[in-house]
Amino acid sequence: MIDKSVKDKSNKVKVDTKIDGKTGDIDFNTLKSGGLIKQTQKDLFTVRLRCPGGRVPLSKLEKILEVAKKYAGDYVHLSVRQSIELPYVDYHDFKKLNEELLEADQKIASCGRRIRVPTACSGCEYNPNGIMDTQKMAELVNEKFFAHPMPHKFKISFSGCPIDCARTSENDLGFQGAVEPKWVEEICIGCRICASACREGAIESDPESGRPIFYAQKCLYCGDCIRSCPTDSWQEERKGWIIRVGGKHGRHPVVGRKIAEFVSDEDILEFIEAIIKWYEKAGRACGTLRIGDILRMPEQWNDFISELRIRFDKKLLPDPKMPYKNEIHFE
Amino acid sequence: MVEDMVSSQLDLRGVMCPINIVQLKLKMKEIENDGILEIVIDEGEPMQNVPRSIKKEGHKVIKVEKIPEGCYKLLVRKNGGSLK
Numbered sequence: 190m191i192d193k194s195v196k197d198k199s200n201k202v203k204v205d206t207k208i209d210g211k212t213g214d215i216d217f218n219t220l221k222s223g224g225l226i227k228q229t230q231k232d233l234f235t236v237r238l239r240c241p242g243g244r245v246p247l248s249k250l251e252k253i254l255e256v257a258k259k260y261a262g263d264y265v266h267l268s269v270r271q272s273i274e275l276p277y278v279d280y281h282d283f284k285k286l287n288e289e290l291l292e293a294d295q296k297i298a299s300c301g302r303r304i305r306v307p308t309a310c311s312g313c314e315y316n317p318n319g320i321m322d323t324q325k326m327a328e329l330v331n332e333k334f335f336a337h338p339m340p341h342k343f344k345i346s347f348s349g350c351p352i353d354c355a356r357t358s359e360n361d362l363g364f365q366g367a368v369e370p371k372w373v374e375e376i377c378i379g380c381r382i383c384a385s386a387c388r389e390g391a392i393e394s395d396p397e398s399g400r401p402i403f404y405a406q407k408c409l410y411c412g413d414c415i416r417s418c419p420t421d422s423w424q425e426e427r428k429g430w431i432i433r434v435g436g437k438h439g440r441h442p443v444v445g446r447k448i449a450e451f452v453s454d455e456d457i458l459e460f461i462e463a464i465i466k467w468y469e470k471a472g473r474a475c476g477t478l479r480i481g482d483i484l485r486m487p488e489q490w491n492d493f494i495s496e497l498r499i500r501f502d503k504k505l506l507p508d509p510k511m512p513y514k515n516e517i518h519f520e
Numbered sequence: 521m522v523e524d525m526v527s528s529q530l531d532l533r534g535v536m537c538p539i540n541i542v543q544l545k546l547k548m549k550e551i552e553n554d555g556i557l558e559i560v561i562d563e564g565e566p567m568q569n570v571p572r573s574i575k576k577e578g579h580k581v582i583k584v585e586k587i588p589e590g591c592y593k594l595l596v597r598k599n600g601g602s603l604k
Contacts, residue, residue, distance in 0.1 A: 385563065385564075385568060385571075385592070388568060416576070417572035419575060419580055419582070
C-alpha cells in the first residue's frame with residue numbers, strides 16, 4: 190500500500206492558497222515551513238495542525254475529523270510534540286482543506302527554521318501537582334511568537350511542576366513551574382507530616398519537637414510540603430518559572446541548563462524576546478546551528494550571559510552553567 | 521482529650537494509593553461535620569499522598585502520632601474544625 194518511491198522530482202508544486210506567505214509554485218522547503226510535509230508518495234503531504242499545549246477544543250476536533258475524512262488518510266497521527274497531523278493529503282486540496290479548517294479557527298502549524306508551536310502539560314488548572322499555568326502561557330507564546338523565523342528550529346515547552354513532563358531540559362527553551370516554601374514557626378504543631386511528604390529528603394523532623402529541619406539545597410520546589418501541611422505553617426515564599434535554555438533532542442541531544450528561577454509570567458515574554466534577539470545575532474555569526482550547540486561555545490556562552498545580564502541583572506542566576514551534550518549513540 | 525472525641529476509625533494499613541484515598545472519602549461521608557475520624561496509614565507513599573488529599577478535600581488533620589511498625593495514626597476533623 191505504501192509507495193516508497195518519490196516520483197515528483199521537481200521539488201515544487203503549484204499551490205492556489207497562501208503557504209508561509211507565498212502562493213503559486215512553491216518548493217517543498219517552503220511548504221514544510223508552512224506545516225505541509227512532503228511524504229514519500231507522489232503529490233501527497235502530511236498536514237501538521239497547530240495545537241498549542243496539546244489542547245484541542247471539541248469544536249475544532251469535530252472540524253478536523255470532518256476535514257480529515259474528506260481530504261486525508263483514514264487516521265490522524267499524534268506527533269511527538271502534541272500536534273495532530275493529517276497524512277495523505279493531496280496538494281491540490283490544500284486550499285479547500287485550509288479554508289474549511291479556518292471555519293473552526295483551526296490553523297496549520299509550522300516546521301523548519303521557525304519558532305514551533307509550544308508544548309505544555311495540563312498545568313495547574315486541574316492537575317494536583319501543577320504550580321504554574323502552562324496552558325495559558327503556551328497560548329500566549331503561540332500568539333506572540335509562533336512561526337517567527339530563526340537560524341534553526343526553535344522549540345519551547347512548559348511544565349507546570351518539577352516532575353517536568355514537558356521535558357524542559359530537552360527544548361531550546363523550557364519553562365518549569367516552581368514554588369519555594371517558607372516555614373512559619375508559630376503555627377507549626379510538630380506533626381511531622383511535611384518530613385514524610387517530602388520526597389527529596391529536604392525536610393527532617395526534630396526528634397524532640399517534631400518540627401521541621403529544612404535543607405534548602407535539596408529542595409526541588411515542588412510544593413508537596415505546602416500542600417500537605419495541616420496548619421498552613423509551610424507557605425509560598427516565591428512562585429514562578431525556572432528557565433532552561435539550550436536543550437535539544439535529535440541525533441545529538443543537548444541538555445538545557447537553568448539560567449533563572451521564579452520568573453513571573455510577564456517576565457517570561459521579555460526573556461523569550463531577548464533570547465530570540467540574541468539567537469538571531471549569534472546565528473548570523475555561527476550559521477545554521479541550534480541555540481544549544483551555539484551556547485556550548487565558551488565565547489558565545491559568555492556573550493549570551495553578559496547580554497542577558499544587562500537586561501535582567503539579578504533575575505538571572507549568579508553563575509548559570511553551559512548546556513552540555515548528552516551523547517546517546519557512542520557511549 | 522481529643523482522642524475521646526473520635527467517632528469512627530479506619531485502618532488503611534496495607535491499602536495502596538489511591539485506593540486508601542477512595543476508602544477514606546467514602547468513610548468521611550458517614551461522619552457528621554466536625555466529627556473526628558481516626559485513620560492508620562503506612563509510612564512512605566500513603567504519608568506523601570493521604571494528608572495532602574485530606575487538606576484538599578477541606579478536612580483537617582489535627583493530630584499525628586507515629587506508631588510501631590512504620591505506621592502513622594492520624595486524627596482527622598471533617599470539614600476542617602479548628603484546633604481545640
